Amino acid sequence: MALLGNTAFGEIGHPESMEVWRQMVAVDGGVVMRDGDADDVVGQSIFLDLQLTVPGGAVLPTAGLSYVAVAPTHRRRGILRSMYTELHQRIADAKYPIAALTASEGGIYGRFGYGPATTVQEMSIDRRFAEFRAGVPDPGGVRLVKPAEHRDAFAEIYDRWRRQTPGGLVCPTPLWDDVLADRENTREGGSELFAFLHPDGYVLYRVHGEESRSLRVREVTAVTTDAYIALWRALLGMDLMEKVITWTHPDDVLPYLLTNPRLVRVTSSSDDLWVRIMDIPAALEARRYQADLDTVLDVADGFRGDGGRFALRIQGGRAQCTRTDAPADVELDLDVLGSLYLGSHRPEAFVAANRLRSKDPELVRRLGTAFASDVPAELGYGF
Ligand SMILES: CC(C)(COP(=O)(O)OP(=O)(O)OC[C@H]1O[C@@H](n2cnc3c(N)ncnc32)[C@H](O)[C@@H]1OP(=O)(O)O)[C@@H](O)C(=O)NCCC(=O)NCCS
Structure with missing residues (x-):
């Protein structure tokens, strides 16, 4: 793995540093792809076992994806996608409510349900x-x-x-x-x-x-x-x-x-940090909010189908979030919910891009007030 990682990122990590990070990898947190007669590693990906603070101070187990690389000889034939499919199944099985990463490029991870959540x-x-x-x-x-x-x-x-x-x-x-x-x-x-x-x-x-x-x-x-x-x-x-x-x-x-x-x-x-919400009710109920709200969100997850329709009832800063069949007031993709989650982005910006759809501008305003954070979000450290 080290050879592929060093090649992809163009730098050689110090062995003692690599060992520190290796100890942070979650159980069963690595997936590699091999190819050729020599069984060379041509794709690698891991997730770390992290603890992330969310607005209001709750701390959530978070799968931190890292050290993802595909050999330049094997690009664009679906290796990242198949490693991510397997990794996210393991993350879901281990019941992490949140997955997170920092991205080398901005155009890759939205399709996997990740939205930029800190700046x-x-x-x-x-x-x-x-x-x-x-x-x-x-x-x-x-x-x-x-x-x-x-x-x-x-x-x-x-x-x-x-x-x-x-x-x-x-x-x-x-x-x-x-x-x-x-x-x-x-x-x-x-x-x-x-x-x-x-x-x-x-x-x-x-x-x-x-x-x-x-x-x-x-x-x-x-x-x-x-x-x-x-x-x-x-x-x-x-x-x-x-x-x-x-x-x-x-x-x-x-x-x-x-x-x-x-x-x-x-x-x-x-x-900086990109967030994918793995368990929508668990994540939305864990954080605190700045205003009351009673609404139905329809969240689409094109990657794993973890979305659906959710009743979100916020009172006195705390939320209840349950699956519902009621008609939706707000439609959005999972990556947009990830971007709103830590309070760094406004829903109005996603309305402008038609990525958050609602017939009620007042509801969008209240959604923004509710999801804002009194403490600005900031990533603890890069991983
Ligand atoms: C980024 C990287 C992991 C992609 O691997 P890959 O195996 O070529 O990706 P895949 O073929 O599985 O592509 C998966 C999807 O992402 C898209 N994609 C891949 N690389 C992309 C890029 N650089 N920009 C935009 N989209 C990209 C593909 O079009 C594909 O889309 P689709 O499945 O929706 O049709 C690989 O290019 C790499 O190792 N880069 C150097 C190291 C790096 O940047 N690592 C990421 C650290 S966060």
């Missing part, structure tokens, strides 16, 4: 001119620390963060050790890892470049607004850096904190 943005800040507005607090409490000496503190803060953030994932300790091993092949030309630590947040970053130096944040994780502001004050206080570059979600508040919000530029925006 990741790259944000670049011209640090030299950045100043905090007069009223923004200066909470302090940030220490400069050696990353490898503070694994447990990072892990404890991350764990608090992922419990309150839709898209957050449980991070096993070996994965922390793998990050903090700080191997040369993970540095992408940058320095070794540096860290800031606050009681409720931390930053891991590298420095890139020689003449014009920039600071690339690997991770800024804050559980409170004070921690967030304190860490950004430390980052923007790095006098010798021209730019600070980080990954974030579309509702990041940093521009609001600065006297000149234009110094914060969004330099890229892309889908």
Whole structure:
């Protein structure tokens, strides 16, 4: 498998990292295809056993599809489709309510019932001119620390963060050790890892470049607004850096904190986590909602036929969802429901594309209000 994986992704994973990820593979979570006299592996796919936070803080067992590759000599003859058919049967048999993945290309996974459910943005800040507005607090409490000496503190803060953030994932300790091993092949030309630590947040970053130096944040994780502001004050206080570059979600508040919000530029925006709902009643009943609603959804799943018509009754933030024969108020494909699930996309956008159909615009508006999340969704880590 390693040879095909290395070829498809154009990089060779470190054996110790590969072992960490191997331990996260679910039981019976691998399917390979072989061909030829030498029985070469020409297709491979796995799913990891993950735990995903959904709006309101419930944590759902999630099958995380990963390491999917088909040999360039065997493309476009249905190998991915047949591996996915088998994998999703195993995922359904193991009763995972959710399957999820991050996609190398945007055009492949909608047909399998996956919709983009979180958005990741790259944000670049011209640090030299950045100043905090007069009223923004200066909470302090940030220490400069050696990353490898503070694994447990990072892990404890991350764990608090992922419990309150839709898209957050449980991070096993070996994965922390793998990050903090700080191997040369993970540095992408940058320095070794540096860290800031606050009681409720931390930053891991590298420095890139020689003449014009920039600071690339690997991770800024804050559980409170004070921690967030304190860490950004430390980052923007790095006098010798021209730019600070980080990954974030579309509702990041940093521009609001600065006297000149234009110094914060969004330099890229892309889908991050893709969600396929495997068990519609279980998934819809697990999350919390922002408004009452009483409606019938007709969900189409062209891949596995896991859709159908569902009565969705939301009261006081909690939902009851059952199969019904009543006429539908809203029709949509399963990938669209996946996109709405973590609250990052509005139903109105899918109406415009005729991917969510309803005769009642007021109902569509209420659906959007109900499914919104008060905490912006963000993927815990790539897998
Ligand atoms: C992406 C990849 C796995 C596809 O494998 P494959 O065996 O050629 O795919 P299949 O022949 O089974 O195609 C399945 C369906 O996806 C479609 N499809 C495949 N690759 C596609 C692409 N790059 N863009 C859009 N559609 C694509 C096919 O048209 C087919 O559609 P249909 O079944 O609805 O008619 C393979 O090209 C690959 O290994 N790429 C490099 C590694 C990679 O990107 N892995 C994915 C990581 S998320």
